[in-house]
Amino acid sequence: MIQCTELTKSYRGKQALAGVTCALDEQKIIGLVGRNGAGKSTMLKILAGHLKPTDGEVCINNDKPFNNLTVATNTILIEEAMTFPNNSDVAHILKSAEKFYPNWQGDLAKKLLSYAGLSPKNFHYNLSKGQRSTFNLIYGLASRCAVTLLDEPMNGMDEAIRSDMYRAILKEYIAHPRTIIISSHHLKEIEHLIEEILLIDNGKVALHESLEHMQQYAVRLIGQRDALEQYRTQANILFEKQEAPFAEMVVQAQTLTLNEQQLRDANIQVLPVSASDVCKYVTAKSRGGIDDVFE
Secondary structure, three states, X not given: OEEEXXXXXXXXXXXXXXXXXXXXXXXXXXXEEOOOOOOHHHXXXXXXXXXXXXXXXXXXXXXXXXXXXXXXOOEEEEOOOOOOOOOOEHHHHHHHHOOOOOOOOHHHHHHHHHHHOOOOOOEHHHOOHHHHHHHHHHHHHHXXXXXXXXXXXXXXXXXXXXXHHHHHXXXXXXXXXXXXXXXXXXXXXHOOOOOEEEEEEOOEEEEEEEHHHHHOOEEEEEEEHHHHHHHOOOOOEEEEXXXXXXXXXXXXXHHOOOOHHHHHHOOOEEEEOOXXXXXXXXXXXXXXXXXXHHO
């Protein structure tokens, strides 16, 4: 269990996290999503013990992660900025990992490297951006840590290897369940993997729901502008767009009462809204999106 209570982190007076409170269950794949600068990377670094919170508390199985060797040997953070000694090739890096991670899977790492076409004789710093991301992810999976934190793990990978690595994450999780938190700007890419979503906006928790609930969170109404006006006062509108003669509204489902006969009479379409779009609308600065700028 990961428990965050009023978790705050400030850099030079600016808050990256502003009172995050949440509880994340064990043995789940969780999507940590949000816009650029929302605080996702900061939160992962605190969970990994790389940063100390400015205020509040975080516990992983009742242990605070900062400066905690027990947590460190069972937690791994994979991020683009991670580095390894310049004088060590890939083979030596993998060999060294055996000494630190108690569940290290050297054979798995070698098989995945071979599949990805990465030579064990390569030096980490000489790898291309996509190759480094591939190696880093393989390193994270092979560690088989109880808490595996992946910060934008697919950056730089081509489409083919991205698909393969997502499948590798899923197969590893099914064979050896653990807590995997994947931070991403692209929820659609990881939707087939995750069980729940933690949406961060401006350093705070905007939503924390199961994927199933997020997929039912909102509906899209499309019809004549006058026909949609009746829903303006009764529903929580997340997004709206008008392109005469039609209008579109995305509304929170639980705030809306729909009568099928009335919808047919008014010629209003009701369409589902993806979890990815829900996250986009909930964290938007305006209900009209980019169109508001040009108006």
